[in-house]
Structure formats: C-alpha cells, structure tokens
Amino acid sequence: MNAVFFLIVLAAFGVTAVRQVMWTGPATGATGTAALSPMAALGQGMIDQAGASVTLAIGLIGVMALFLGLMKVAEGGGLLVIIARTIRPLMTRLFPDVPGDHPAMGAMIMNFSANVLGLGNAATPFGIRAMQELDSLNPAKGTASNAMVLFLAINTSSITILPTGVIALRAAAGSADPAAIVPTTLFATICSTTVAIIAAKFYQRLSPIPEIPADLTEATVAEATPTGDGDPSAAAVPDGSGLGEGWQEAESGAYPTWVSVCVLGFIVALIPITVLWGRTISPWIIPGLMVALLSFGYARGVRVYESFVDGARDGFNVAVRIIPYLVAILVAVAMLRASGALEMFVNLLGPVTGKVGLPAEALPMALLRPLSGSGAYGILASIINDPAVGPDSYAGFLVSTLQGSTETTFYVLAVYFGAVQVRRIRHGLAAGLTADAAGIAAAVVICLLLFAP
Numbered sequence: 001m002n003a004v005f006f007l008i009v010l011a012a013f014g015v016t017a018v019r020q021v022m023w024t025g026p027a028t029g030a031t032g033t034a035a036l037s038p039m040a041a042l043g044q045g046m047i048d049q050a051g052a053s054v055t056l057a058i059g060l061i062g063v064m065a066l067f068l069g070l071m072k073v074a075e076g077g078g079l080l081v082i083i084a085r086t087i088r089p090l091m092t093r094l095f096p097d098v099p100g101d102h103p104a105m106g107a108m109i110m111n112f113s114a115n116v117l118g119l120g121n122a123a124t125p126f127g128i129r130a131m132q133e134l135d136s137l138n139p140a141k142g143t144a145s146n147a148m149v150l151f152l153a154i155n156t157s158s159i160t161i162l163p164t165g166v167i168a169l170r171a172a173a174g175s176a177d178p179a180a181i182v183p184t185t186l187f188a189t190i191c192s193t194t195v196a197i198i199a200a201k202f203y204q205r206l207s208p209i210p211e212i213p214a215d216l217t218e219a220t221v222a223e224a225t226p227t228g229d230g231d232p233s234a235a236a237v238p239d240g241s242g243l244g245e246g247w248q249e250a251e252s253g254a255y256p257t258w259v260s261v262c263v264l265g266f267i268v269a270l271i272p273i274t275v276l277w278g279r280t281i282s283p284w285i286i287p288g289l290m291v292a293l294l295s296f297g298y299a300r301g302v303r304v305y306e307s308f309v310d311g312a313r314d315g316f317n318v319a320v321r322i323i324p325y326l327v328a329i330l331v332a333v334a335m336l337r338a339s340g341a342l343e344m345f346v347n348l349l350g351p352v353t354g355k356v357g358l359p360a361e362a363l364p365m366a367l368l369r370p371l372s373g374s375g376a377y378g379i380l381a382s383i384i385n386d387p388a389v390g391p392d393s394y395a396g397f398l399v400s401t402l403q404g405s406t407e408t409t410f411y412v413l414a415v416y417f418g419a420v421q422v423r424r425i426r427h428g429l430a431a432g433l434t435a436d437a438a439g440i441a442a443a444v445v446i447c448l449l450l451f452a453p
Contacts, residue, residue, distance in 0.1 A: 045338035065315035072311025104133030163404030188405030192439030203427035329378025
C-alpha cells in the first residue's frame with residue numbers, strides 16, 4: 001500500500017504540474033470570480049477532502065455500532081459454533097490431508113465461520129493459528145502445502161455472506177436501500193469461492209511439492225496429530241480472539257453430513273431467489289436481521305442489551321480507527337480527480353471496459369482491491385459519496401459488490417504465509433488472483449442483471 005499511495009500522489013502532482021506550466025492565466029467563471037490555477041485547485045481539493053473524510057467517518061459511527069452490536073449478540077448466542085459444526089463434514093472432504101481431529105481443522109472452520117458473518121477481527125487470529133497448525137503437518141518447511149494453498153485461496157475469495165461494513169458505508173452515503181447488495185454479494189462470493197477451490201485443486205498439479213521420504217512424512221504427521229491425552233482445542237484458540245469457549249464447543253462434535261448438504265443446497269438456492277426477487281427482498285434485510293439476531297440471542301439466554309452495547313462500543317472504536325486510512329486514501333483520490341489524471345484514465349479505458357459492464361470509474365476499485373483492503377475501502381467510499389455517481393447507481397452497486405465479494409489477496413498471502421515463514425508459495429498467488437478475477441466477473445454479471453440502467 002505504501003507504493004500504491006505514493007504513486008497515486010506522485011501521478012496527481014505530476015499531471016497537475018504539467019497543467020500548471022501550460023496554464024495561460026486566470027479566467028473569470030460564470031460567477032464572476034477568477035478560476036483557480038491547477039495547482040491551487042489541487043491544494044484546495046486536498047483540504048476539502050480531508051475535512052470530508054472525517055465527516056464521513058463520524059457518520060459511520062452509528063451504523064457501525066449498530067451492526068457490530070448485533071454481531072456481538074449473535075456471537076454470544078453461539079452462532080459461530082453452529083456454523084462451525086455445520087460445515088465440518090464438508091471440510092474433511094475438502095482437506096483430505098488434514099486429520100479430522102487435528103487443531104488445524106478446527107481453526108480453519110472457525111476462520112471461515114467468522115468470515116461468513118463479517119467478523120474480520122476474529123477471522124484473522126483463527127486464520128493465523130490455522131496456518132501454524134497446517135505447517136505442523138507440512139514436511140516441506142518453507143514451502144506451502146496443498147492444504148495451505150487451498151485454505152488461502154478460499155480466504156482470498158471472500159466468503160462473506162453478510163457484508164455489514166459495506167452496508168454501513170452505503171447507509172452513511174445516503175443509500176435508499178443499503179442492503180440491496182446482499183443478493184449480488186452472495187452470488188459473486190459463491191462464484192469466487194467455487195472458482196478458488198477448483199483453481200487451487202487444478203494448479204496444485206502444475207506445482208508439485210518436493211518429494212519427502214515417506215518415513216519423515218509419517219513422523220511429522222504423527223508428531224503433529226493430537227492424542228487423547230491432551231486437549232487440542234485449547235492449543236488452537238488464538239490469543240485475544242475472545243471466542244475460546246465457542247471454540248471448545250465447536251471442537252466437541254459436528255452435525256450429520258446431510259445437515260451440511262442441506263445448508264449448502266439452501267445457500268445455492270438463494271442465488272436464483274435473489275436474482276428474481278432481490279429488489280423485493282432487500283428492504284426487509286436490515287429490519288429482519290435485527291429482529292432475527294436479537295431473537296436468536298434472547299432465546300439462547302444472552303443478555304441482549306448488554307451484549308449489544310459491548311459490540312456497539314467496538315463499532316465506535318472501529319469507526320474512529322479508520323479515520324487516518326480514510327483521510328489518506330480519500331485525499332489521494334481527490335488529488336487524482338483535481339489533477340485531471342483520473343478523468344484521463346476514465347476517458348482512455350471507459351469505452352473499452354464499459355462494453356463489458358465495468359465502467360471506468362469502477363476500475364480503480366477492481367484493481368486496488370487485491371492490493372489493499374483499506375485502500376479499496378477508501379476508493380469505495382469516494383465513489384459512492386461522489387454526487388455524480390452515488391451509492392444507488394449501477395457503478396455504486398458494482399463497487400459495493402466488489403468490496404464484499406473479493407478480498408485483499410496480497411495482504412492475506414503476506415500475513416498468513418509470513419506467520420509460518422513460508423517463502424515458496426507455489427500456486428497460492430495464482431489461485432488467489434483467479435478467485436479475484438472470478439469475483440469481479442460475477443459481480444459485473446449479477447449487477448448487470450439487477451441494476452443495469
């Protein structure tokens with residue numbers, strides 16, 4: 001992100017400098033006032049956008065507090081545990097190289113469960129722990145195993161079914177229907193995750209693991225696999241996740257396979273439902289979600305008011321913490337716009353990408369999303385808060401869907417593989433970028449079907 005941020009600022013300054021040198025002098029506008037020079041307009045745009053970034057973050061506080069409060073109630077009621085037990089039978093088939101009772105399996109399940117609910121703060125610690133446990137099964141230290149790459153590919157495909165952060169940002173931007181992107185996100189994320197799994201399984205044939213003696217492989221697995229004398233669940237709890245009790249419950253068992261198949265079938269069946277009746281269903285999502293999660297927590301004995309307040313407090317802190325990121329990227333984007341560089345970019349590529357449903361104003365989002373989560377979030381905020389675009393335009397729906405259905409591939413690879421000092425990532429990057437491309441293509445297709453002008 002350092003290089004991306006610097007290059008954006010440098011490009012904006014360079015274009016403005018050229019325009020400043022070629023500037024012939026002040027002109028009188030329609031209001032009778034002298035027009036600003038290109039460099040003066042650049043500076044004014046930076047100051048204005050810096051103030052607008054803080055205003056945007058303040059507007060996010062209430063909405064973020066609402067959604068994180070609801071997530072805290074669901075978490076306290078054990079929703080993560082229910083999801084974990086549901087997908088466990090499918091996980092044992094996706095990862096045949098990982099023993100079903102190994103801590104790595106439990107860590108991956110909890111990571112995916114947290115991602116499904118948009119709980120990124122909980123998902124990352126579980127993901128790191130999963131990589132550490134998978135590395136304990138890996139005889140070729142420093143080289144990513146097939147299970148590692150598949151786990152990373154699924155993470156980079158973004159399996160978030162409920163994009164609460166994007167919904168909150170759209171609400172703060174004045175959207176008439178903030179949750180309208182839930183159907184499109186669901187479709188795109190299912191497509192990207194499916195492609196991620198297929199790509200990882202296919203690419204692993206093209207990037208074989210160095211051969212390891214059989215006795216060494218058996219010794220490694222035997223040493224890493226827990227026995228009945230210990231408590232594998234305790235070792236797999238990430239520090240600071242706050243989900244230790246739920247983790248131990250999730251490790252205690254799984255639902256029958258038919259339950260997992262039925263749930264998966266239900267999720268797949270949601271695709272045609274959302275395509276056909278997405279606009280009718282979407283207004284019910286936010287009120288229905290609040291009633292459903294509060295009812296779930298209350299029925300499970302959760303003190304819903306206290307839990308909601310605790311989660312809302314976290315939402316306040318999150319909204320405050322993102323202010324520096326918003327200021328940085330929104331000011332950089334404002335510089336691109338004020339300099340005229342973004343307009344040049346749009347005019348150059350717009351006629352080409354527009355023919356396939358990807359308007360040029362959405363291109364920065366599609367290109368930056370695999371590189372930086374905070375940068376893409378800032379790009380999303382700048383697009384849907386642009387009066388010329390807005391959150392409820394086709395471009396607004398598209399970039400919102402892209403944010404929810406794709407992931408920061410390079411960041412995930414760096415953090416997760418870096419945690420176990422894996423230097424040879426094999427087909428990890430190829431599988432992740434393939435999933436990103438599938439997510440972008442699926443987002444364009446579903447947004448064209450539902451929101452095309």
